[in-house]
Amino acid sequence: MGHADTLLAMGGAFLAAAFLARLGSRIGLPTIPLFMLAGILLGPHTPGLVLVEDAHDFSMLSALGLVLLLFYLGLEFHLDDLRRGGKQLLTAGGIYLALNVGAGLGFGFALGWGAREALVLAGVLGISSSAIVTKILIELGHISRPETRLILGVTVVEDIFLALYLAALQPVLSGAQGLGDMALQASRAFGFLMVLAVAARYGTRLFGRIMAVRDNELLVVTFLGTAIFVAGVSEVLGVVDAIGAFMVGLIVAGTPAAPRIRTLVHPLRDAFAAIFFFAFGLAIDPGDIASVAGPVAAAVALTLAMNLIAGLLVARLYRYGVDIAADIATTLVSRGEFALILAAMATGAALDDRLTPFIAGYVLVLAVLGPVLAKQSHLLARVLRSVQARLPDRGSSRDTGTDPDPGPPAGPGLPPDLDAGPDGNLDAGPAADREPAEAERQGLRPADRAGRAPAVPAAQERAPAARGTPAGTESTGSGNTRVP
Incomplete structure (x- = not known):
């Protein structure tokens, strides 16, 4: 394949991959499988339009x-x-x-x-x-x-x-x-x-x-x-x-x-x-x-x-x-x-x-x-609750409200370059500030809703980097989204 042909194939392949990924992102699909799918569809092993004849070019x-x-x-x-x-x-x-x-x-x-x-x-x-x-x-x-x-x-x-x-x-x-x-x-x-x-x-x-x-x-x-x-x-x-x-x-x-x-x-x-x-x-x-x-x-x-x-x-x-x-x-x-x-x-x-x-x-x-x-x-939580309701109550679940409250996990915070996406609001506040129904959905006890903040907002502490990329963008590798 000549030099010009290689450039044309690469450019066309990338544009096609970007187009496919953009369509997928509109229905909430991550880009990783879409870039893979573009390679499969445009590669030499799939009948039809073949933009890249030799994978070694990449x-x-x-x-x-x-x-x-x-x-x-x-x-x-x-x-x-x-x-x-x-x-x-x-x-x-x-x-x-x-x-x-x-x-x-x-x-x-x-x-x-x-x-x-x-x-x-x-x-x-x-x-x-x-x-x-x-x-x-x-x-x-x-x-x-x-x-x-x-x-x-x-x-x-x-x-x-x-x-x-x-x-x-x-x-x-x-x-x-x-x-x-x-x-x-x-x-x-x-x-x-x-x-x-x-x-x-x-x-x-x-x-x-x-x-x-x-x-x-x-x-x-x-x-x-x-x-x-x-x-x-x-x-x-x-x-x-x-x-x-x-x-x-x-x-x-x-x-x-x-x-x-x-x-x-x-x-x-x-x-x-x-x-x-x-x-x-x-x-x-x-x-x-x-x-x-x-x-x-x-x-x-x-x-x-x-x-x-x-x-x-x-x-x-x-x-x-x-x-x-x-x-x-x-x-x-x-x-x-x-x-x-x-x-x-x-x-x-x-x-x-x-x-x-x-x-x-x-x-x-x-x-x-x-x-x-x-x-x-x-939906999975609903099934788990129905199963839990049929089991003997041992009083060991946080839902029972009988165990000491361990507080939030003290693990990693959010990536330092993280934003919250479309609304631009990263720091939505602790679960204790939400409606009781939302706190109930998270499995918090009444005491949790009475004023204890279960987590320090990430914006107020040095958030350890997570495996990924800044929010508001879409990932392609470790993602554009540490482990955006």
């Missing part, structure tokens, strides 16, 4: 999109999030991960596709999409609810798990020969991760000087070059480039220039993340997705069940009622960017050919189904 741009996605994830992550949440937040995140990752691992072995495939599926089924989760919270007006900090706190725990999981998975996917070789590669990966962690803890002053550039153009070149260079070093050492990019973001997050960098990287991340999702779709044959429709349906059902159980257990941990349990379960069910990152890692690892189309179908279904379920969480 390979380098797609790799850069992955680097920027993980760089921004690290940039939005703060250890203070966990310190404020304490053991209770770690327990909540651990419950969610244990159920979903464990179910994914068991499901992978049940499929019989192989041990390496099962390890990949454990992460695919276990980690939610913070981009879609944050977008749901904004669009549904749940920003000021007490459970929002708990939900964002779970995504913070997922961030930590993701970094460690990628480091552990890389030796498995690299084709290491024998346990000794695998142990050597794992030691090298975790050693590199520890070096970067030490740099994140003690090297912020040095990096602060490096990033102390007044000119925005030079600042962009500096942080972008640093992220790409360290990602390249990661690849040389046999560590997935995403880990290096994530750790650079973590280091830069502690510098005075972090707010400026966060603002400057948004358009870059969104553009290249869109390329990443589009390029992933180009490699998918729709016929392959149809061939794994059964496993996809089973995985979706399993994820819904595990999220329901996790929502009930986490809500019980915080002494919340079934309404908030339903909100937690449905909000966290979406899967997106992190599943696709794992799929991209697995593509070059000579794994089962069914794995990539399975992940594509699974993400397409849950990325679309998640927002729909979140909007109808009250």
